[in-house]
Amino acid sequence: MEKRNATVAVIGAGDFIGAEIAKRFAREGFAVFAGRRNGEKLEPLVKEVEAFGGTIFGRSLDARKEEEVAAFLKDADKHAPLEVCIFNVGANVNFPILETTDRVFRKVWEMACWAGFLAGREAARLMLPRGRGNIFFTGATASLRGGSGYAAFASAKFGLRAVAQAMARELGPKNIHVAHLIIDAGVDTAWVRQRREQIWGKEALDNPDLLMPPASVADAYWQLYQQPRSAWTFEMEIRPFGEKW
Amino acid sequence: MEKRNATVAVIGAGDFIGAEIAKRFAREGFAVFAGRRNGEKLEPLVKEVEAFGGTIFGRSLDARKEEEVAAFLKDADKHAPLEVCIFNVGANVNFPILETTDRVFRKVWEMACWAGFLAGREAARLMLPRGRGNIFFTGATASLRGGSGYAAFASAKFGLRAVAQAMARELGPKNIHVAHLIIDAGVDTAWVRQRREQIWGKEALDNPDLLMPPASVADAYWQLYQQPRSAWTFEMEIRPFGEKW
Amino acid sequence: MEKRNATVAVIGAGDFIGAEIAKRFAREGFAVFAGRRNGEKLEPLVKEVEAFGGTIFGRSLDARKEEEVAAFLKDADKHAPLEVCIFNVGANVNFPILETTDRVFRKVWEMACWAGFLAGREAARLMLPRGRGNIFFTGATASLRGGSGYAAFASAKFGLRAVAQAMARELGPKNIHVAHLIIDAGVDTAWVRQRREQIWGKEALDNPDLLMPPASVADAYWQLYQQPRSAWTFEMEIRPFGEKW
Amino acid sequence: MEKRNATVAVIGAGDFIGAEIAKRFAREGFAVFAGRRNGEKLEPLVKEVEAFGGTIFGRSLDARKEEEVAAFLKDADKHAPLEVCIFNVGANVNFPILETTDRVFRKVWEMACWAGFLAGREAARLMLPRGRGNIFFTGATASLRGGSGYAAFASAKFGLRAVAQAMARELGPKNIHVAHLIIDAGVDTAWVRQRREQIWGKEALDNPDLLMPPASVADAYWQLYQQPRSAWTFEMEIRPFGEKW
Numbered sequence: 006m007e008k009r010n011a012t013v014a015v016i017g018a019g020d021f022i023g024a025e026i027a028k029r030f031a032r033e034g035f036a037v038f039a040g041r042r043n044g045e046k047l048e049p050l051v052k053e054v055e056a057f058g059g060t061i062f063g064r065s066l067d068a069r070k071e072e073e074v075a076a077f078l079k080d081a082d083k084h085a086p087l088e089v090c091i092f093n094v095g096a097n098v099n100f101p102i103l104e105t106t107d108r109v110f111r112k113v114w115e116m117a118c119w120a121g122f123l124a125g126r127e128a129a130r131l132m133l134p135r136g137r138g139n140i141f142f143t144g145a146t147a148s149l150r151g152g153s154g155y156a157a158f159a160s161a162k163f164g165l166r167a168v169a170q171a172m173a174r175e176l177g178p179k180n181i182h183v184a185h186l187i188i189d190a191g192v193d194t195a196w197v198r199q200r201r202e203q204i205w206g207k208e209a210l211d212n213p214d215l216l217m218p219p220a221s222v223a224d225a226y227w228q229l230y231q232q233p234r235s236a237w238t239f240e241m242e243i244r245p246f247g248e249k250w
Numbered sequence: 251m252e253k254r255n256a257t258v259a260v261i262g263a264g265d266f267i268g269a270e271i272a273k274r275f276a277r278e279g280f281a282v283f284a285g286r287r288n289g290e291k292l293e294p295l296v297k298e299v300e301a302f303g304g305t306i307f308g309r310s311l312d313a314r315k316e317e318e319v320a321a322f323l324k325d326a327d328k329h330a331p332l333e334v335c336i337f338n339v340g341a342n343v344n345f346p347i348l349e350t351t352d353r354v355f356r357k358v359w360e361m362a363c364w365a366g367f368l369a370g371r372e373a374a375r376l377m378l379p380r381g382r383g384n385i386f387f388t389g390a391t392a393s394l395r396g397g398s399g400y401a402a403f404a405s406a407k408f409g410l411r412a413v414a415q416a417m418a419r420e421l422g423p424k425n426i427h428v429a430h431l432i433i434d435a436g437v438d439t440a441w442v443r444q445r446r447e448q449i450w451g452k453e454a455l456d457n458p459d460l461l462m463p464p465a466s467v468a469d470a471y472w473q474l475y476q477q478p479r480s481a482w483t484f485e486m487e488i489r490p491f492g493e494k495w
Numbered sequence: 496m497e498k499r500n501a502t503v504a505v506i507g508a509g510d511f512i513g514a515e516i517a518k519r520f521a522r523e524g525f526a527v528f529a530g531r532r533n534g535e536k537l538e539p540l541v542k543e544v545e546a547f548g549g550t551i552f553g554r555s556l557d558a559r560k561e562e563e564v565a566a567f568l569k570d571a572d573k574h575a576p577l578e579v580c581i582f583n584v585g586a587n588v589n590f591p592i593l594e595t596t597d598r599v600f601r602k603v604w605e606m607a608c609w610a611g612f613l614a615g616r617e618a619a620r621l622m623l624p625r626g627r628g629n630i631f632f633t634g635a636t637a638s639l640r641g642g643s644g645y646a647a648f649a650s651a652k653f654g655l656r657a658v659a660q661a662m663a664r665e666l667g668p669k670n671i672h673v674a675h676l677i678i679d680a681g682v683d684t685a686w687v688r689q690r691r692e693q694i695w696g697k698e699a700l701d702n703p704d705l706l707m708p709p710a711s712v713a714d715a716y717w718q719l720y721q722q723p724r725s726a727w728t729f730e731m732e733i734r735p736f737g738e739k740w
Numbered sequence: 741m742e743k744r745n746a747t748v749a750v751i752g753a754g755d756f757i758g759a760e761i762a763k764r765f766a767r768e769g770f771a772v773f774a775g776r777r778n779g780e781k782l783e784p785l786v787k788e789v790e791a792f793g794g795t796i797f798g799r800s801l802d803a804r805k806e807e808e809v810a811a812f813l814k815d816a817d818k819h820a821p822l823e824v825c826i827f828n829v830g831a832n833v834n835f836p837i838l839e840t841t842d843r844v845f846r847k848v849w850e851m852a853c854w855a856g857f858l859a860g861r862e863a864a865r866l867m868l869p870r871g872r873g874n875i876f877f878t879g880a881t882a883s884l885r886g887g888s889g890y891a892a893f894a895s896a897k898f899g900l901r902a903v904a905q906a907m908a909r910e911l912g913p914k915n916i917h918v919a920h921l922i923i924d925a926g927v928d929t930a931w932v933r934q935r936r937e938q939i940w941g942k943e944a945l946d947n948p949d950l951l952m953p954p955a956s957v958a959d960a961y962w963q964l965y966q967q968p969r970s971a972w973t974f975e976m977e978i979r980p981f982g983e984k985w
Contacts, residue, residue: 033835041325043473055864088272091395097418101420102370102371102416102417102420102421103371103374103375103378105367107368109792110364111364112365113358114364114409115358118359118405118409119355119359122350122401122405123352125347125401126347126350126401129347129348130348132325133358144392145830149413149448150415151411151412151413151414151415151416151418151419152415152416152419153416153419153420154416154420155410155412155415155416156367156370156413156417157905159412159415159416160367160409160410160412160413160416161409161411161836163404163408163409163411164363164408164409165363165402165405165413166396167392167396167400167405167408167409168396168397168401168404168405168408168410169396170395170397170404171347171396171398171399171400171401171404171405171823172347172401174396174397174398174984174985175347175398176347176800177981177982177983178949178982179983181437182981191960196362197368202333207361209288214913214969214970217970217971218788218970218971221968221970221971222971223968224968224971225971225973226386228967230927230968231963232959232960232963232978233956233959234949234979234980234981235949235952235956235981236952236953236957236960236978236979236980237452237978237979237980237981237984238976238978239977239979240976241973241976242971242973242974242975243967243971243973244971244974245969245970245971245972246912246913246915246969246970246972247912247919248912249915250909250974258731262610314731337505419739419740420738422737422738423704423737425736427736459668459724459725462725462726463725463726466723466725466726467726469722469723470722470726470728473658473721473722476718477714478703478711478714478717478720478733479704479736480707480708480711480713480732480735480736481707481708481711481712481715481734481735482733482735482736483715483731483732483733484732484734485732485738486728486731487728487729487730488722488726488727488728489726489727489729490724490725490726491667491668491670491672491724491725491727491728492667492668493667494664495664495729499757502773511811537863564791576967589908591906592860592861592864592906592910592911593861593864593868593902595861596856597806597858600854604849604853604899605852608847608849608895609846609849610901612840612891612895613842614843614844615837615891616838616891617835619837619838620838623838625825633807639901639905639911640905641901641902641903641905641906641908642905642906642909643906643909644906644910645902645906646857646861646902646903646906648909649902649903649905650899650900650902650903651852651899652902653898653899653901653902654849654895654896654898654899654902655880656886656898657886657890657891657894657895657897657898658886658891658894658895658897659886660885660886660887660894661837661887661888661889661890661894661895662891663836663886663888664886664887664888665836665837665889666837676896682767733953
């Protein structure tokens with residue numbers, strides 16, 4: 006593995022998508038800065054990456070706090086120029102409108118939209134002077150569709166998509182690639198498997214073609230990163246071949 | 251004018267669109283509850299409506315406060331059954347991403363999205379037991395497009411649209427008409443005229459066909475209200491005939 | 496009923512939507528020119544309209560033939576200025592891609608897209624010199640979504656929508672209102688009832704809230720016609736309150 | 741270069757995008773079947789590919805003729821299993837609606853939509869029995885937007901997109917990847933350069949960041965081809981970093 010003089014920041018480095026993104030970019034020689042609420046949970050990921058010779062730094066990070074986000078990204082940028090910032094915080098919930106409390110609505114927005122705005126803006130602050138960089142956001146079906154019960158989640162995801170669009174239009178001509186990846190499927194995580202089983206029974210897990218492996222999401226981000234600036238994608242949706250849409 | 255035993259609540263009853271909506275429904279015999287930040291500014295509207303024999307109540311209302319919104323709507327509903335709730339709070343700003351402060355981003359969201367969620371939810375709470383009602387939201391070009399500099403505004407408007415969609419899908423089958431009206435144009439207000447003059451010079455105001463009269467927005471809401479439930483519109487966009495799009 | 500010196504042309508005046516549009520505008524005092532493949536089938540409609548004192552002319556019309564369309568509209572315009580032209584030809588079919596024959600694909604396109612282009616263009620030809628007019632197109636769910644098995648139908652409906660958009664952008668500033676009405680539901684026709692029964696059984700017809708009465712579509716067109724030019728809608732979707740979407 | 745036992749068919753193998761796609765896949769070891777109206781014009785491409793050791797067959801092909809398309813693809817499939825079929829026929833024209841003749845409207849549709857339907861269906865016919873394959877369609881800004889003057893072109897491109905969607909939904913679960921690539925920019929071709937110069941003057945060509953190199957489109961197709969079936973993209977839009985959108 007040839008090391009690069011560049012860092013990738015993963016904000017929302019959970020056990021599934023976030024971890025796979027971290028591994029993917031670490032294997033390509035990037036130094037990875039991985040942040041999640043409880044940094045201690047990053048230990049297995051750090052060990053795995055270091056085991057194959059990759060460079061990774063795990064940090065506790067409340068992505069809703071401006072100063073923490075700014076400090077996290079500055080740190081990454083001090084280690085080596087911040088080449089890619091990926092915002093991957095999720096907050097999928099479903100409640101009937103009357104049961105969607107103020108607290109839930111606000112918290113989901115803070116995690117899935119507000120934190121994304123902070124991450125994008127602070128990454129841009131570091132990248133603009135250098136005139137290069139990549140800022141990617143993880144979207145979902147709910148980025149495009151406000152389904153019944155999804156007032157809180159879809160509102161936050163719609164809002165995040167708008168942030169991404171506005172940034173892409175402003176920063177693209179300044180050589181910063183802003184992209185929004187829409188995962189139009191359930192991702193294969195413990196939580197999704199459990200939920201599907203609750204709703205549809207065990208059979209729902211029989212068809213492996215309907216759940217997206219987290220590593221495939223990482224592949225999609227890698228593709229976005231490799232695009233030449235003469236042909237950047239702003240929005241790309243991915244789904245497993247068996248998915249109905 | 252035949253009075254109806256029904257109220258219309260206008261949240262965000264500003265001098266232009268909000269005021270015209272209030273007059274339109276008052277003329278049709280509804281009791282109107284008009285709320286805006288500074289209730290004193292509602293005096294001219296109240297006088298105008300009362301002058302033609304309409305019923306109107308002007309209230310100071312911080313639409314970002316759950317209890318205030320709930321109390322305002324309950325009050326309206328006590329006067330007569332709440333038939334229509336129209337959310338019309340705006341917060342159009344444009345800043346480069348690096349100058350979009352936390353304060354601005356959060357405030358715009360609280361005014362244009364969060365307050366809309368509160369209004370919609372509290373209206374639904376009153377309407378659901380009766381099994382009828384109408385909840386309308388004012389959208390804008392920025393509800394569909396995150397233009398450069400519009401990270402804050404578009405994020406809030408996208409988010410509001412998601413709230414409206416989720417509510418429409420949940421509440422439609424329960425006989426509550428939720429709609430989202432997209433005004434894809436500048437509305438003819440003092441502020442818009444001033445801004446256009448600043449940006450493009452006096453000539454920008456020469457073409458009257460490019461600015462939408464606030465009364466036309468009120469007409470559109472009236473059309474939405476009149477639709478039979480066998481053919482409801484969720485989303486309708488309006489623009490002046492001379493507008494480029 | 497006060498007669499107006501204006502005609503409305505309905506191209507695709509079938510027994511359901513087309514007939515209701517004809518009756519609606521006839522009741523408002525317009526002279527109606529109704530065209531359909533087999534003009535003899537228009538007899539009951541003509542009788543019904545004449546019975547209430549309306550003015551209507553029924554004609555055999557192959558909407559896929561340029562000269563027939565041009566002659567039909569010229570005729571209408573000679574009677575009185577052509578104020579509204581509504582294109583309402585449908586051609587809903589569903590076939591797996593391998594069973595979608597050349598003949599089907601071409602015929603569906605000729606009926607649902609090509610004929611719409613002819614109608615729109617020839618109406619514009621008559622309206623432009625007068626600097627006023629209205630051209631409306633009937634769309635469907637398939638105007639926005641290419642569902643499995645709908646390659647032929649959705650392709651034609653997508654294409655019709657593009658024609659409508661291009662015309663709206665060109666003709667709007669010339670005071671001609673071009674609109675596209677999306678009916679996102681099954682319309683209550685003999686054919687739809689029969690198909691639903693075949694697919695889902697008799698129960699599928701038990702819920703009257705899921706089928707749209709043709710008269711409601713006519714209402715929607717009437718709303719579009721009444722909009723002031725300061726606030727025109729290009730696209731409006733309608734669906735029954737019980738519909739899932 | 742390692743040769744693969746697989747063919748790629750390029751329908752609409754023009755001098756720019758089509759030729760670059762052919763070269764890209766030939767370099768990856770595929771046998772390429774390149775078809776265009778006048779097959780003689782393929783000579784330089786064939787020579788270039790053969791010079792670097794690639795396998796390519798150039799054919800005259802009227803993509804609007806069912807039998808020709810079927811024969812072309814069968815031929816490719818006989819040489820080696822048809823792995824990828826790319827439909828790349830364009831027909832960009834702009835006319836005011838009244839000057840959009842029947843002939844133009846029909847011809848543009850036959851080239852850009854009808855031919856795409858034939859290509860997709862015939863490719864599917866060969867791929868379905870094998871349970872694998874890739875069918876890609878080239879889209880444009882006009883696939884999503886019916887701009888003024890684009891009734892013919894946008895109608896055809898909208899229609900092609902619907903075909904692609906319907907096929908993707910039907911064939912995806914059968915392991916055939918159907919994708920629609922939207923090129924939201926001018927591609928750097930002789931014709932586009934000439935048109936831009938006519939409209940905006942020589943300066944319009946000064947900014948190289950606004951024209952997309954045909955090779956970048958080929959790269960995008962290669963990315964789509966490499967996606968794992970657990971995370972397929974149906975629609976991906978690409979544009980140069982300097983493009984306004």
